[in-house]
Amino acid sequence: MPELQRLRADHAPALLAFELENRGYFAKSVPDRGDLYFAEFDVRHAALLAEQDAGTCHFHVLVDGDGAVLGRVNLVDVAEGEAELGYRIAEGAAGRGLATGAVRQLCGVAGAEYGLTALRAATSAGNAGSRAVLARAGFVVVGEAVVDGGGVEVRYRREGLGG
Known part of the structure; x- marks a missing residue:
């Protein structure tokens, strides 16, 4: 069963592998991070x-039992009890509800650990999968x-993150 973990220094190798392996897949729906991202x-x-x-910010990785990163789920721009949610799941792990x-x-x-009361998120209108994830997770x-x-x-x- 995959586990959501707060980002740590020792996640770096698995996270880089995740980003490299899925670069082309992610570029189909979001702008590519560019070569400099990987070089540095x-x-x-x-x-x-x-x-x-x-x-x-609060960064998280979804890891499998072997420590491989299957996804990222992040909260950025934390201010005044709110943050922006962003996420990406590996191509090989997509479609499984992860x-x-x-x-x-x-x-x-x-809500419980970071004291936030609301989250914001955005996705392209054509990204049906991401829109479905947000709806199923209670976003309006x-x-x-x-x-x-x-x-x-x-x-x-x-809103109502349940602290």
């Missing part, structure tokens, strides 16, 4: 841990916006 991964990982230590389960679990953690549509490139982004919100 260790520096970026250390910066994420520093943000987490400062309390401005994203929905991890997002639901993180909603509970956000609060609006839409046109983003760079002319695409439509659907925005969500969830």
